[in-house]
Amino acid sequence: MALIKTQTHQPIAHDERKQARDCNSLLLELENDNPMARRWAARDLADCPAASAALVSRLQLEDDVSVREVILTTLTVMGNEVAVVGLVNCLRSEKVALRNEAIEAMKQLPDEVAPIMRGLLADADPDVRIFAVNILESLRHPEVESWLISVIDHDPELNVCATAVDLLGEVGSSASREPLLRLKARYTQVPYIQFATDLALKRISDG
């Protein structure tokens, strides 16, 4: 019973660069019909900061997962404003795979993502706020706990708070104790919140 793969995952080490590597040529290569050529172009464009907008545009259209992964890595390496805004826009995509890939990429950008995190956590779309909490999961930043506390104290959406509680169970300190108790009292009729807050409080008290 072989696992059916629908996408190619050829190692980049076996690929070959066949075209000129200046920025303009690479931008043209980004539209090549061959995924291998697009993948190489996306990788080499890391040295062309002005190409971030083109990479962001390509990301929305790209069907090949291996090319998307390289584009996301390149945008992460670039880490400029256009790249970060492009990644944020992926969170609004209807394509689940692209959203999740962007979340994973943004976790690697603590310094670039931190300044916009408050905005993401206050986004009008609760799904984007949930994805922002997902990004915090492995974002190495000293503000993570205080952002999560703010979420459970102020976010009106139950599932955003629930996602934040999951994470506070892992990263929370004694500072999270009172906010968790407040959330528990706010949602006495929601079994999951009762369960998750009890678990988080236990983990915090166990140290």
Next chain:
Amino acid sequence: MKRILIVDDAATVRLYHRQILEAAGYKVYEAVNGIEALEKSLQQPFDLYVVDINMPKLDGYGFLRELRSQDIYQAPAIMVSTEAQTSDHQQAFAAGANAYLVKPVKPEQLLIQVKLMIGEARG
């Protein structure tokens, strides 16, 4: 004993669902993403899947599409997600889900759906 695979990247959610299902007498297994779920599904049969949508590596839709393309026993799947839009339900059913629950799920909601899917509901 019926065997249920919970597929969710959130450890707290997996534990919550596990406790509900084990208390009702089911044997529960876990996977943290679609890839791990697919590997486990190819190694052993399950009677039911409880699947999240948003997961790294392979999301719930991708997992169900791959699962449904395999020549193995096709157990029913309940998709569980924070996303409550009609389009999300449609995508889930198109991918191969048999039921859809919106998080956070109440224990009785989950158990009713599980019994319906496994064929244990009594009229």
